[in-house]
Amino acid sequence: MASENGSNDQILMYAGYILIALAVLFIILVYLYKKGKKKQENLESGADINKVAAAFHDNSAASKPSFSTVELKAETATSADYQSGMVSSSLVVLTSPEVNGLRFEDLLKAPAELIGRGKHGSVYKVVCEAQGMNLAVKRIKDWTISNDDFKQRMTRLNRVKHPNVLPAVAFYSSKQEKLLVYEYQKNGSLFRQIHAHGNQSRQSFDWSRRLSAAARIADALAFMHEELQYERIAHGNLKSSNILLNENMEPRISEYGLMSTVENIQEHSLFKEDTYAFGVILLELLTGRTVLNEGLDLASWVLAVVSEEWTVEVFDKSLIREGASEERMVNVLQVAIKCVNKSFESRPNMRQVALSIRAIIEDDEKSMDASELSVTRSFIDL
Numbered sequence: 604m605a606s607e608n609g610s611n612d613q614i615l616m617y618a619g620y621i622l623i624a625l626a627v628l629f630i631i632l633v634y635l636y637k638k639g640k641k642k643q644e645n646l647e648s649g650a651d652i653n654k655v656a657a658a659f660h661d662n663s664a665a666s667k668p669s670f671s672t673v674e675l676k677a678e679t680a681t682s683a684d685y686q687s688g689m690v691s692s693s694l695v696v697l698t699s700p701e702v703n704g705l706r707f708e709d710l711l712k713a714p715a716e717l718i719g720r721g722k723h724g725s726v727y728k729v730v731c732e733a734q735g736m737n738l739a740v741k742r743i744k745d746w747t748i749s750n751d752d753f754k755q756r757m758t759r760l761n762r763v764k765h766p767n768v769l770p771a772v773a774f775y776s777s778k779q780e781k782l783l784v785y786e787y788q789k790n791g792s793l794f795r796q797i798h799a800h801g802n803q804s805r806q807s808f809d810w811s812r813r814l815s816a817a818a819r820i821a822d823a824l825a826f827m828h829e830e831l832q833y834e835r836i837a838h839g840n841l842k843s844s845n846i847l848l849n850e851n852m853e854p855r856i857s858e859y860g861l862m863s864t865v866e867n868i869q870e871h872s873l874f875k876e877d878t879y880a881f882g883v884i885l886l887e888l889l890t891g892r893t894v895l896n897e898g899l900d901l902a903s904w905v906l907a908v909v910s911e912e913w914t915v916e917v918f919d920k921s922l923i924r925e926g927a928s929e930e931r932m933v934n935v936l937q938v939a940i941k942c943v944n945k946s947f948e949s950r951p952n953m954r955q956v957a958l959s960i961r962a963i964i965e966d967d968e969k970s971m972d973a974s975e976l977s978v979t980r981s982f983i984d985l
């Protein structure tokens with residue numbers, strides 16, 4: 604009898620174990636089902652795309668010189684996601700014959716390298732072998748512009764072309780971040796050209812090349828301002844690191860229209876902000892100094908020096924050494940000082956600035972012709 608009771612207890616105990624095991628199994632199955640469902644929802648809402656993009660950037664941000672996104676693909680989106688077009692459809696490729704067929708996954712697959720972190724985001728160099736080109740991808744986080752407004756702006760900007768403005772070749776937009784894709788410019792920026800000390804490229808950046816760069820940038824800005832006057836899209840973040848140099852060392856303004864916002868800015872001051880920024884670039888070209896000097900911003904430093912006496916002290920020593928015309932440098936300095944006027948109403952618009960610089964170039968050319976003529980005459984006289 605006692606042994607019968609004992610075996611009943613054992614049966615009950617085992618039944619209890621089985622019940623507990625079944626309950627645990629049930630909980631695991633419910634958890635896995637919910638997780639799978641959530642993943643599907645995320646994919647539909649595009650959250651995986653962000654995850655892919657985030658992984659793309661975080662990986663290179665960890666200062667890896669390059670990476671293959673084969674790992675990232677496994678971690679985040681599956682190849683079925685790509686085939687379904689869910690991922691690639693998020694990248695809007697603007698009309699550009701050079702990047703025909705560029706897809707989001709091409710960007711993700713390609714080796715990438717962080718080349719700079721700015722105030723508004725980071726820039727990555729991406730080598731796209733399929734397209735046979737190098738791209739620069741700018742990632743902007745937390746820009747409050749709506750997706751629709753952003754798309755509208757990019758589409759509008761794409762219709763305004765100028766040889767000295769670098770167009771975006773593609774863009775991607777989500778609530779959290781925007782990606783802008785540009786052609787990579789291997790000769791770097793105007794900032795590097797002006798401020799790269801002690802190397803040959805700076806020495807070769809002589810007066811006529813500086814003046815020509817200034818004229819092209821001014822012409823391009825004047826053109827963009829006129830074309831985009833109605834939509835009120837200015838550059839908004841103009842600086843020498845956003846002026847890139849193409850294969851012929853000609854300047855191309857990058858990131859046009861990415862930062863300019865119309866909120867709280869009076870009707871005409873928006874474009875005059877660009878005039879101010881252009882004035883600072885002129886000062887960098889003239890002085891060879893960076894934007895911050897001895898605790899002062901460049902415009903205040905120049906104004907302080909100039910107000911003491913009209914002086915050549917501000918000019919880049921390498922320009923003096925090469926024998927650049929002091930008169931012409933002073934003319935450009937006068938234009939720059941007008942541009943950085945504290946009151947935006949008193950600043951010229953970019954068309955006026957462009958015309959002034961062209962007039963200075965003409966004077967420069969005339970005086971060069973005249974000096975060549977006098978050299979020839981003196982030879983003849985001999």
Ligand SMILES: Nc1ncnc2c1ncn2[C@@H]1O[C@H](COP(=O)(O)OP(=O)(O)OP(=O)(O)O)[C@@H](O)[C@H]1O
Nearest residue numbers: 719720721722723724726739785786787788792844
């Ligand atoms: N298309 C490009 N080709 C080559 N270099 C680029 C390209 N776009 C940007 N760069 C370089 O990448 C670096 C980082 O650019 P980024 O625009 O993020 O910095 P920034 O201009 O200093 O700051 P921000 O524009 O965010 O205020 C800069 O040195 C810039 O010259």
